[in-house]
Amino acid sequence: MSKKAQSAFAASSVIPARVVNIAVDTSYLYSQTSGPYSGIGIYMMDNNDLGGSSGEGGLELHTLINANMGMAFNVFPIDEAGQTGSHVEIVGFEVSSGTNIFGNWGYPAKQPATSSYQWIGTAMVQGECTYQIKIGVSIAGAPMQYYWWDPFITCVG
Secondary structure (H helix, E strand, C coil), X not given: CCCCCCCCCCCCCCCCCEEEEEEEEHHHHHCCCCEECCCCCEEEEECCXXXXXXXXXXXXXXXXXXXXXXXXXXXXXXXXXXXXCCEEEEEXXXXXXXXXXXXXXXXXXXXXXXXXXXXXXXXXXXXXXEEEEEEEEECCCCCCEEEEECCEEEEEC
């Protein structure tokens, strides 16, 4: 998976209209083979279920957003009450098919640790896209394993 080189958005006062949160059952996921993933243990949700997003609770989240709205992405471990020393992070993001709704300037970028959001972008172009998100998972200092899958975004006017 290639990384898109973009300058990071300033983390100071950005409040995105859409926030995608990804909860990861780290013990279960780490027991699976690294690579493209289509199983259980990853739970996506956003803050727009009543506004048209669908597929909450699994890998096939379809987020609905309006053009010129900010969009944030976070990933969190579910790790037996913090006892396993789990670590998860978003390590890559790319539009894999459809319209690049982020245009030339809105592509999601990793944020500094002081931000409330791990990655932030801006929907700039109307259309539909499938994007690939890649996460790294580690338990108790073990080597990082990587998983990726393809959720969806629709940007309307």
